[in-house]
Amino acid sequence: MSELVLYRKYRPKDFSExxxxxxxxxxxxxxxxLERVAHAYLFAGPRGIGKTTIARILAKAVNCEKREGQGTKxxxxxxxxxxxxxxxxxxxxxxxxxxxxxxxxxxxxxIRELRDGIKFSPTRLKYKVFIIDEVHQLTKEAFNALLxxxxxxPGHAIFILATTELHKVxxxxxxRCQHFNFHKLTxxxxxxxxxxxxxxxxxxxxxxxxxxxxxxxxxxxxxxxxLLGQMMAMQxxxxxxxxxxxxxxxxxxxxxxxxxxYLAAKDMKKAIAFVNNISAEGYDLGQFARSLTSxxxxxxxxxxxxxxxxxxxxxxxxxxxxxxLEQGQKFSYEELNRxxxxxxxxxxxxxxxxxPQLPLELVIVEVTDVNNVK
Numbered sequence: 426m427s428e429l430v431l432y433r434k435y436r437p438k439d440f441s442e443x444x445x446x447x448x449x450x451x452x453x454x455x456x457x458x459l460e461r462v463a464h465a466y467l468f469a470g471p472r473g474i475g476k477t478t479i480a481r482i483l484a485k486a487v488n489c490e491k492r493e494g495q496g497t498k499x500x501x502x503x504x505x506x507x508x509x510x511x512x513x514x515x516x517x518x519x520x521x522x523x524x525x526x527x528x529x530x531x532x533x534x535x536i537r538e539l540r541d542g543i544k545f546s547p548t549r550l551k552y553k554v555f556i557i558d559e560v561h562q563l564t565k566e567a568f569n570a571l572l573x574x575x576x577x578x579p580g581h582a583i584f585i586l587a588t589t590e591l592h593k594v595x596x597x598x599x600x601r602c603q604h605f606n607f608h609k610l611t612x613x614x615x616x617x618x619x620x621x622x623x624x625x626x627x628x629x630x631x632x633x634x635x636x637x638x639x640x641x642x643x644x645x646x647x648x649x650x651x652l653l654g655q656m657m658a659m660q661x662x663x664x665x666x667x668x669x670x671x672x673x674x675x676x677x678x679x680x681x682x683x684x685x686x687y688l689a690a691k692d693m694k695k696a697i698a699f700v701n702n703i704s705a706e707g708y709d710l711g712q713f714a715r716s717l718t719s720x721x722x723x724x725x726x727x728x729x730x731x732x733x734x735x736x737x738x739x740x741x742x743x744x745x746x747x748x749x750l751e752q753g754q755k756f757s758y759e760e761l762n763r764x765x766x767x768x769x770x771x772x773x774x775x776x777x778x779x780x781p782q783l784p785l786e787l788v789i790v791e792v793t794d795v796n797n798v799k
Contacts, residue, residue, distance in 0.1 A: 431622070431650055431651070431653065431654030431657065432647060432650045432651055432654065435622050435625075435650065436478055437475075437478055437479075437482065438482070438504075438506050438515065439482060439485075439486075439503045439504055439506060440453070440454055440479075440482060440486075440502065440503060441503065443475060443478070443479060443482065444475075444610065444614050444615075444617070444618045444646060445474070445475065445608070445610040445611075445614050445646070446474070446475060446479065446605075446607050446608065448605070449468075449479060449605045449607065450479070452603075452605070453479070453483055453486075453502075454502040454503075455502075457483075457486050457487070457502035458501070458502045462483075462487055462583065463583075463602075463603045464575075464578045464582065464583055464584065465575050465578065465583070465584040465585075465586070465601055465602040465603065466480075466483075466583075466584070466585045466586065466602055466603050466604075466605065467560075467586045467587075467588070467591075467594070467598070467599060467602035467603070467604045467605070468480065468585065468586070468587045468588070468605050468607055469587075469588050469589075469591040469594075469604065469605070469606055469607065470589070470606055470607025470608060470609075471589060471607070471609055471643075471644065471645060472589050472645060472647070473642075473645030473646060473647030473648045474607050474608070474609060474610060474644065474645055474646060474647070475607065475646060475647075476558075476587040476607055477524075477556060477558055477587055480554075480556045480585040480587065481514065481515075481522075481556070482504065483554075483583075483585065484514055484522050484552075484554040484556070484583075484585075485504035485506070485510070485511045485514045485515065486502060486503065486504045487551065487552050487554070487583060488510040488511075488514065488521070488550040488551050488552055488554070489504040489505055489508060489510055489511055490505075490508040490509065490510050490511075491505040491507065491508045492504065492505060510549075510550050510551075519549075519550065520548040520549070521547040521548050521549060521550040521552070521553045521554065522550075522553075522554050522556070523539070523542070523553065523554070523555045523556070524556045524558065525539070525555070525556070525557045525558070526558050526559060527557055527558060527559045527560050527561070527562045527563050528558075528559045528562045533564060533566040533567045533569075533570050535567070536563070536567040536570040536571050536574075537570055539555065539571075539574070540570060540573070540574050543555070543574060543578075543579060543582050544579065546581055547581055551581070552581055552582065552583050553581055553582050553583070554582075554583045554584075554585065555582065555583070555584050555585070556585045556587065557571075557584070557585070557586050557587070558587045559587065559588060559589065560586040560587060560588050560594060560598075561588045561589070561590045561591070561593035561594050562593075568595050568597075568598060571598065572595075572597055572598060572601070575598065575601040575602070576601065584602070586598070586602060591606075608644075609643065609644020609645065610644050610645070610646055611644075612636060612639045612640060615638075615639035615642060615644075615646060615649045616632070616635045616636055616639050618646060618649070618650075619635050619638060619639065619649055619650070619653050620632075620635055622650065622653060623635075623653070623664075626657060627662065628657060628662055628663075628664060629662060629663045629664070630653075630656070630663075630664040631664070631665055631666050633666045634656075634664055634665060634666040634668070634669040636678075637666060637669050637670065637673070638652045638653055638656070638669060638673075640678055641673055652673065655672065656668070656669060656672060659672075670708075671707075678716070678720070678745065680699075680703065680713070681713075681716050681717055681720045682720075682745075682748055682752070683699065684696065684699055684700075684717060685717070685720065685721070685724075685752055686752070687699060687789075687793075688764070688789070688792060688793065689752060689755040689756065691792075691793040691794075692793065693789060693790060693793040693794065696789045696793060697786055697789055697790075700713075700782050700785045700786060700789070701782055704781065704782045710775050710781045710782060710785060711772055711775045711776060711781075713785075714768050714771050714772035714775060714784075714785060715772055717768050718765060718768045718769055718772065720749070721761060721764050721765050721768065722765060723749060724749050724752060724753045724756070724761060725753075725758070725761045725762075725765070727746070727749055727750055727753060728750075728753040728754075728756075728758070728761070731746075731750055734746050760792075763792065764788075764792060767788045767791065767792065768788060770784075771784035771785055771787070771788050772784075
């Protein structure tokens with residue numbers, strides 16, 4: 426089974442199947458229930474967390490012909506996924522759902538074509554829905570053309586703009602949309618979804634293996650499902666943590682915690698041996714340096730205020746948060762500052778180093794040498 430097939434096979438078909446982004450789902454479903462859907466939405470956030478998926482669900486919901494209780498006080502907000510409108514949109518066959526990738530269609534000509542097309546009523550559905558992905562890549566002229574359309578949209582049109590770089594979207598565009606920030610998913614939510622998919626596929630996989638996949642997905646459900654699909658492609662019905670570790674060429678958070686313990690204890694010998702062991706096993710040292718940097722950043726923020734865990738480290742389990750707080754007590758702010766700068770530099774140097782482990786070894790020597798305390 427390919428990664429793409431797995432991801433498409435389990436793409437959420439309605440709001441109830443969607444994992445995470447509860448604040449977005451609640452607002453959109455309330456708007457649907459009250460028949461107060463806006464003419465333009467802007468979804469902003471990292472890639473692979475469901476922006477275009479929820480846009481398609483919304484497109485189905487506003488056009489669904491059989492939403493239960495339509496026209497009554499008990500109006501349902503879920504698409505039925507059975508009527509012709511839902512089926513056409515779900516299969517990508519509807520002429521009234523227009524998806525534009527701004528990365529490859531970023532010029533004024535494309536937006537002018539869109540403006541011309543929007544004047545006409547929907548071919549068959551109630552609304553024409555325009556989904557513009559990576560909208561930040563539009564040119565200045567294209568943005569100006571889009572702005573005119575958003576200022577005076579026809580009643581039969583709904584725009585859904587998606588972006589991974591909100592700061593590149595003009596304020597004039599943002600102000601004319603209902604704006605939602607999408608967040609990275611927590612490890613628990615990703616693990617729960619992956620476990621469900623594994624059960625449906627008849628595959629057994631260790632919880633620690635699922636957690637490792639979730640950590641490496643960095644909060645993106647799409648990446649997590651792709652990684653799971655990669656594991657399933659081995660035709661293995663019983664996936665272990667070691668198999669995941671070997672295939673991904675990564676080290677899990679337990680390895681990062683172990684390394685930080687050596688640094689806190691200033692155990693130069695064990696730290697250097699550890700780096701060489703994971704290097705000999707074929708793990709990506711650049712990724713390990715990034716994981717260390719990310720972990721130490723979370724440690725620094727939680728040391729400032731442990732209540733910031735939901736903001737800075739939403740993917741960590743309660744046990745992991747407890748460990749990171751305890752480890753944080755062993756470092757001063759100055760030491761954490763120094764470690765972060767050194768590992769950021771090491772990650773860059775690993776790419777061109779003759780011996781990839783050398784930049785990490787140099788950091789270890791510098792921070793564990795008791796005679797070199799700054």
